[in-house]
Amino acid sequence: MREDTAESTSMHGTTQPMVRLIKVVQRRAGRSTAPSIYGASDLSLIRLWSSRGFCDRVGQRRAHHCPLMPRINPNILLPLPPKSQAPLNYPKSNLKLEDHCIDDLRKLRVAVIGAGLSGISAGILLPAKVPNIDLTIFEKNQDVSGTWLENIYPGVRCDIPAHVYQSTFSPNTQWSERFAQGPEIRDYWQAQARKHDVYRYIKLGHRIEFAEWEEKESNWVVKVHDLKTDETSDEKFDFVILAIGRFNRWKLPDYPGVDEFKGVLRHTSDWDPTFEPKGKTVAVIGNGASGIQVTPALQKTAKHVGHYARNPTWIATSWAGDERIDGPQPYSEEQRESFNDPETYLKFRKELEVKYWRRFKAMLRGSEENAGMRETFIEIMKKRTEGKPELLAGLIPDFAPHCRRLTPGPGYLEAITQDNVEFIQTKIKRFTETGIETIDGNHREYDAIFCATGANIDLAPPFSVKSRGIDLKDAWKPGGVFGFPYTYLGLATPGFPNLLILAGAHATGPSGTVPHSVETQLTYYAKLLRKVSSQGIKTIVPSKKAADDFIEYSDAFFPKTVLTDNCSSWNNGGRPGARIHGLWPGSAAHITIVRRDPRWEDWEYEYITDSGNRFAYFGNGYTKRETEPGADLTTYLKLPSEINLKDLHESWWDLP
Ligand SMILES: Cc1cc2nc3c(=O)[nH]c(=O)nc-3n(C[C@H](O)[C@H](O)[C@H](O)COP(=O)(O)OP(=O)(O)OC[C@H]3O[C@@H](n4cnc5c(N)ncnc54)[C@H](O)[C@@H]3O)c2cc1C
Numbered sequence: 103m104r105e106d107t108a109e110s111t112s113m114h115g116t117t118q119p120m121v122r123l124i125k126v127v128q129r130r131a132g133r134s135t136a137p138s139i140y141g142a143s144d145l146s147l148i149r150l151w152s153s154r155g156f157c158d159r160v161g162q163r164r165a166h167h168c169p170l171m172p173r174i175n176p177n178i179l180l181p182l183p184p185k186s187q188a189p190l191n192y193p194k195s196n197l198k199l200e201d202h203c204i205d206d207l208r209k210l211r212v213a214v215i216g217a218g219l220s221g222i223s224a225g226i227l228l229p230a231k232v233p234n235i236d237l238t239i240f241e242k243n244q245d246v247s248g249t250w251l252e253n254i255y256p257g258v259r260c261d262i263p264a265h266v267y268q269s270t271f272s273p274n275t276q277w278s279e280r281f282a283q284g285p286e287i288r289d290y291w292q293a294q295a296r297k298h299d300v301y302r303y304i305k306l307g308h309r310i311e312f313a314e315w316e317e318k319e320s321n322w323v324v325k326v327h328d329l330k331t332d333e334t335s336d337e338k339f340d341f342v343i344l345a346i347g348r349f350n351r352w353k354l355p356d357y358p359g360v361d362e363f364k365g366v367l368r369h370t371s372d373w374d375p376t377f378e379p380k381g382k383t384v385a386v387i388g389n390g391a392s393g394i395q396v397t398p399a400l401q402k403t404a405k406h407v408g409h410y411a412r413n414p415t416w417i418a419t420s421w422a423g424d425e426r427i428d429g430p431q432p433y434s435e436e437q438r439e440s441f442n443d444p445e446t447y448l449k450f451r452k453e454l455e456v457k458y459w460r461r462f463k464a465m466l467r468g469s470e471e472n473a474g475m476r477e478t479f480i481e482i483m484k485k486r487t488e489g490k491p492e493l494l495a496g497l498i499p500d501f502a503p504h505c506r507r508l509t510p511g512p513g514y515l516e517a518i519t520q521d522n523v524e525f526i527q528t529k530i531k532r533f534t535e536t537g538i539e540t541i542d543g544n545h546r547e548y549d550a551i552f553c554a555t556g557a558n559i560d561l562a563p564p565f566s567v568k569s570r571g572i573d574l575k576d577a578w579k580p581g582g583v584f585g586f587p588y589t590y591l592g593l594a595t596p597g598f599p600n601l602l603i604l605a606g607a608h609a610t611g612p613s614g615t616v617p618h619s620v621e622t623q624l625t626y627y628a629k630l631l632r633k634v635s636s637q638g639i640k641t642i643v644p645s646k647k648a649a650d651d652f653i654e655y656s657d658a659f660f661p662k663t664v665l666t667d668n669c670s671s672w673n674n675g676g677r678p679g680a681r682i683h684g685l686w687p688g689s690a691a692h693i694t695i696v697r698r699d700p701r702w703e704d705w706e707y708e709y710i711t712d713s714g715n716r717f718a719y720f721g722n723g724y725t726k727r728e729t730e731p732g733a734d735l736t737t738y739l740k741l742p743s744e745i746n747l748k749d750l751h752e753s754w755w756d757l758p
């Protein structure tokens with residue numbers, strides 16, 4: 103081995119380019135003094151002595167790690183550094199320096215499961231925010247959009263204004279209606295996926311059937327079923343993000359005789375578009391948001407509708423004081439034209455959206471707002487059931503508004519008071535070949551039965567997600583090890599390293615908007631993934647103590663809200679009195695603050711290095727940009743008009 107190359111071993115058995123350089127310098131100058139370590143000021147002196155390219159000479163293998171180190175020009179006479187500056191007894195380190203720049207990021211293989219608006223937003227934001235991410239999005243359907251692709255029942259539409267229920271950063275200014283119909287929302291999210299080039303990450307028609315944490319290799323193995331070829335394969339990822347939706351795993355009720363019914367039997371999320379209701383006798387089971395939308399639509403065309411609603415529910419006016427009518431509420435051409443002006447549109451959007459951030463107080467038990475809501479709703483329900491006033495007593499719940507998600511239901515009460523609708527509150531006993539029998543022995547015949555009976559609202563994943571002997575599929579179900587979706591802030595769960603949960607339990611505040619909440623959750627995850635890939639972290643998992651503290655906080659908080667009234671809702675998994683897991687314990691603004699600055703102390707880490715030194719990832723002391731000729735090292739210098747002191751030096755990418 104040549105002594106004047108980088109192969110020479112320096113102090114502590116580590117590779118130290120500076121020391122090697124000095125050694126070379128000394129050798130060339132005919133001196134044999136032992137190499138010493140020099141201070142930072144010596145570097146500039148050495149640079150004066152030499153020209154660039156030292157790395158080329160001292161070894162190709164290391165050249166890219168220290169391209170700024172100078173090349174020795176043998177024609178230059180090199181002065182030696184003053185001897186007095188050499189520390190004689192410098193402390194010895196046991197750490198073997200890693201040979202890379204501090205921002206030489208680890209590539210992270212990340213799998214997102216699901217391409218509804220959450221998965222699409224992940225496909226837009228994660229590649230933008232997480233350098234070196236290797237992203238794959240698995241979607242079982244043949245296209246993206248989740249809820250809005252699958253739900254095609256008559257009457258399906260957003261009950262939040264379309265201008266609010268969209269991405270914050272890439273709005274459609276040209277929504278046709280105030281409360282857009284399902285297909286327009288589907289088209290919007292598919293257009294977002296195209297616009298932001300998300301399809302390149304997506305594997306359509308690929309269903310994940312199993313995910314297991316492999317402790318030894320510190321990665322997730324997911325079983326992927328290609329629905330086209332019917333082949334199943336295992337793929338490995340550093341991280342898995344569940345974005346499978348809360349209402350995607352719809353379920354038919356399990357009444358005796360369900361399989362015997364000979365007519366059309368469908369869940370509303372599995373609508374048969376060829377079904378023609380005209381002249382038919384149909385049943386709708388359930389008075390959640392879906393049942394309330396589909397019933398008036400069917401009432402208009404079917405011969406007869408039997409509507410089974412075993413519990414009362416509040417029929418709201420609207421979510422935030424917006425005017426609601428049964429049917430389209432289109433924007434005029436003139437209004438839409440005005441939205442082409444960015445400032446006009448921003449003003450319009452802010453005025454509309456702010457109402458959705460101000461609704462939180464009405465959630466609080468005993469609040470004036472909630473009491474006021476109750477009075478208003480009773481007044482309105484009275485008025486809208488004038489056709490059949492005898493129905494009213496059975497329609498008014500004994501729980502407070504907001505215990506269940508509000509259902510504005512334009513046209514619903516008007517529909518159930520029509521002569522071709524029978525409103526049935528008696529519980530169902532069984533299905534027969536021809537219809538439904540209720541527990542009072544009445545039997546009614548139907549051509550078709552539509553179950554608007556919701557989804558697996560326990561939020562347990564419908565496929566196995568296993569780690570360290572626990573399967574979330576069972577553990578989160580009532581009677582399971584945890585018995586409810588046990589999470590840290592709804593973000594992740596103890597014992598499941600590198601598993602993140604998007605738009606799952608506790609994901610949104612009772613106020614705010616779903617897209618905003620998804621974006622802030624993804625921003626949190628981006629920070630987490632950047633930390634992992636840049637700080638030599640192998641695994642990250644929330645501590646049990648942190649998750650337990652969160653549950654304790656939630657248990658203290660939710661009784662202050664009407665969510666813990668005696669109602670069945672997807673907030674409590676359909677079990678009155680069970681822990682609330684559907685919403686965040688606080689307002690939407692509150693959850694936004696919680697997600698802004700991750701509490702890293704609540705997470706537990708395993709590191710890639712086996713040195714035991716948390717700073718091993720500091721590497722060779724350089725940043726990558728310093729090694730790139732021409733790279734902008736002064737990104738922080740901006741036009742004074744662009745500087746907001748609150749944000750100064752806060753942007754993660756704004757670094758030399
Ligand atoms: C009919 C209906 C109307 C709604 N209206 C409103 C509204 O007006 N306002 C509102 O705020 N919210 C509404 N919601 C709630 C709505 O679900 C959310 O707002 C939002 O669409 C959720 O998006 P997501 O991407 O998280 O989930 P989803 O849209 O459910 O997407 C989940 C995706 O994951 C995929 N997936 C699931 N399992 C797997 C697997 N094993 N492998 C691969 N892919 C998988 C699914 O195919 C789906 O595409 C409504 C829900 C329904 C059902």
Ligand SMILES: NC(=O)c1ccc[n+]([C@@H]2O[C@H](COP(=O)([O-])OP(=O)(O)OC[C@H]3O[C@@H](n4cnc5c(N)ncnc54)[C@H](OP(=O)(O)O)[C@@H]3O)[C@@H](O)[C@H]2O)c1
Pocket residue numbers: 259260261262349355356387388389390391392393395410412413507530554555556557559670671672676
């Ligand atoms: N934009 C919209 O307007 C809209 C439309 C659809 C859905 N959504 C969203 O999706 C969520 C889910 O709505 P969803 O209507 O599909 O489900 P849901 O709100 O959970 O309602 C399910 C309904 O089915 C009933 N039900 C369940 N099992 C039953 C059984 N075995 N027998 C009889 N009735 C049964 C429930 O009755 P109990 O209450 O008695 O259990 C409830 O009325 C909504 O809360 C909302 O977030 C929004």
